[in-house]
Amino acid sequence: MRAMERPKPLMQIKQRIEQFVSREGRRPRVLVSNMARRSHDQDTNLLASLFAETGFDVDISPLHQTPRGTARMAIENDVHFICFLSTENDHKKLATDLVKDLKAENADNIGIVMGGKIPPSDYDFLYGAGVDLILNSALIDVESVNRLFDLIG
Amino acid sequence: MDTQAYIDGVLAKNRRIVAKTITLIESSLSAHQKMAKAIVDALLPHAGQAVRIGITGVPGVGKSTYIESFGLQLVKQGHRVAVLAVDPSSSKSGGSIMGDKTRMEKLSLEQQAFIRPSPSGGTLGGVARRTRETIVVCEAAGFDVIIVETVGVGQSETTVASMVDFFLVLMLAGAGDELQGIKKGVLELADAIAINKADGNNIENAKRAKIEYKKALSLLTPSSKTWSPPVLICSAVTMDGIDDIWQTTMDHRKKMEASGELALKRSKQALDWMWALVEEGLRDRFYRNPEIKKSLSKILKAVEKGDIAPTAAAHRLLDLHN
Numbered sequence: 001m002r003a004m005e006r007p008k009p010l011m012q013i014k015q016r017i018e019q020f021v022s023r024e025g026r027r028p029r030v031l032v033s034n035m036a037r038r039s040h041d042q043d044t045n046l047l048a049s050l051f052a053e054t055g056f057d058v059d060i061s062p063l064h065q066t067p068r069g070t071a072r073m074a075i076e077n078d079v080h081f082i083c084f085l086s087t088e089n090d091h092k093k094l095a096t097d098l099v100k101d102l103k104a105e106n107a108d109n110i111g112i113v114m115g116g117k118i119p120p121s122d123y124d125f126l127y128g129a130g131v132d133l134i135l136n137s138a139l140i141d142v143e144s145v146n147r148l149f150d151l152i153g
Numbered sequence: 154m155d156t157q158a159y160i161d162g163v164l165a166k167n168r169r170i171v172a173k174t175i176t177l178i179e180s181s182l183s184a185h186q187k188m189a190k191a192i193v194d195a196l197l198p199h200a201g202q203a204v205r206i207g208i209t210g211v212p213g214v215g216k217s218t219y220i221e222s223f224g225l226q227l228v229k230q231g232h233r234v235a236v237l238a239v240d241p242s243s244s245k246s247g248g249s250i251m252g253d254k255t256r257m258e259k260l261s262l263e264q265q266a267f268i269r270p271s272p273s274g275g276t277l278g279g280v281a282r283r284t285r286e287t288i289v290v291c292e293a294a295g296f297d298v299i300i301v302e303t304v305g306v307g308q309s310e311t312t313v314a315s316m317v318d319f320f321l322v323l324m325l326a327g328a329g330d331e332l333q334g335i336k337k338g339v340l341e342l343a344d345a346i347a348i349n350k351a352d353g354n355n356i357e358n359a360k361r362a363k364i365e366y367k368k369a370l371s372l373l374t375p376s377s378k379t380w381s382p383p384v385l386i387c388s389a390v391t392m393d394g395i396d397d398i399w400q401t402t403m404d405h406r407k408k409m410e411a412s413g414e415l416a417l418k419r420s421k422q423a424l425d426w427m428w429a430l431v432e433e434g435l436r437d438r439f440y441r442n443p444e445i446k447k448s449l450s451k452i453l454k455a456v457e458k459g460d461i462a463p464t465a466a467a468h469r470l471l472d473l474h475n
Contacts, residue, residue, distance in 0.1 A: 017247070021181070024180075024182075025179075025180030025181045025182035025185050026176065026179060026180055026181065027247065027248065027272070048250055048252075049250065051248065052243065052246065052248035052249060052250045053243075053246050053248065054246065054248065055246045055247045055248045056248050057242075057248060057249050057251065057272045058248065058249065058250045058251065059251045059252075059254065059270065060250065060251070060252040060254070060255050061254065061255065062254060062255050062256075062257070062258040062261065063255070063258070069261070069262055072168075072261075072262070073254065073261060075168060075169050075172055076168060076172050076267060076268065076269060077172065077251075077269060077270065078172040078173060078175070078176045105168075105169060106169060107169060
């Protein structure tokens with residue numbers, strides 16, 4: 001029996017993952033960090049499952065993680081990039097602190113991806129602070145995954 | 154980074170380099186594997202002193218929460234604890250979700266702890282291919298307690314039991330038929346059984362389950378003359394009984410050391426390690442063999458269509474490999 005045909009863009013992503021694996025020796029690995037102060041965050045879990053379904057290895061942080069805790073976990077698990085959602089109005093500070101904490105540990109090669117409700121007027125600031133990619137929602141789609149691969153090679 | 158930089162970094166207890174070394178060890182690229190082999194060989198003389206503990210249990214038994222409490226207790230006593238957890242990869246997408254740390258909130262921030270989840274990849278049984286090598290790296294980096302957590306399904310228990318000194322099986326009480334659902338094989342591997350979640354209304358159930366498990370264990374032939382696996386009860390939430398389990402681990406170690414069984418176990422494990430590598434190497438060579446690569450897909454199709462019997466096809470493939 002033939003497996004169901006995958007839509008073309010998804011095939012492309014699959015190919016990019018395979019290329020990545022044959023070059024790097026492992027799957028792209030992402031830390032989905034929950035730095036929100038809210039007590040639960042379904043968006044974070046959904047985002048993590050989307051990454052895993054796409055073929056990424058996904059680490060999830062404990063709740064209410066600090067930027068320093070996020071940096072430490074990213075280093076320990078040796079991920080290629082960190083992804084976190086902005087839920088309150090503190091994304092500028094979180095991003096700046098995270099960049100600083102990664103740098104302090106000599107790990108500024110780890111990419112930073114942000115998503116959630118981020119006003120476009122903040123994009124320049126965030127990119128300037130060292131964020132590598134901003135998603136315009138709390139989800140990933142084919143386009144954003146492709147942009148991610150442009151980022152991590 | 155060259156081989157020496159990895160070795161120096163691990164010995165200097167540099168967290169980032171320990172992490173990078175584990176990545177290298179788990180890599181599927183042969184260039185990485187060659188480097189990893191050289192690094193592990195150089196680190197081996199610095200390893201071997203840690204207490205190696207394997208922890209298993211069915212999903213939902215509270216492994217991660219148990220390790221959080223257990224690990225914090227050890228850190229408080231001055232130990233340096235490394236936790237290696239293996240998470241199953243999806244066979245469909247190949248991706249995986251490693252969420253153990255979500256339940257190790259405090260331990261994951263401890264300076265004296267190191268927690269590294271690994272995707273199981275394609276390996277059967279869910280043990281990452283390289284957990285033994287990773288243990289060596291952690292020991293060389295000065296961690297004196299190594300905890301290997303397994304998924305608790307499939308054959309991973311046997312594999313993990315063959316790389317640790319003490320194998321702890323976590324169980325639940327109050328789920329009705331206590332012995333239903335666990336394989337006798339897992340009980341045979343256990344150096345101790347701990348009934349977790351013995352708190353609140355569940356304490357009485359846990360005590361009853363303890364008697365059941367004791368009976369079950371008494372039917373097994375003990376694998377050691379000096380040690381019969383005890384059944385303990387604990388709660389990772391109230392911390393009751395957590396320290397008893399560590400005392401039991403130490404007691405086990407003392408007795409095994411005195412009787413020479415620990416040394417014996419470790420040398421048997423060295424053989425297990427060797428055979429695992431030989432088998433993996435054979436499989437690798439098979440798939441890399443140009444003759445096999447040439448004919449494999451044709452033979453697979455023929456078997457699928459029923460043109461060749463599976464037995465005949467297997468023989469043909471093995472002959473091609475020779």
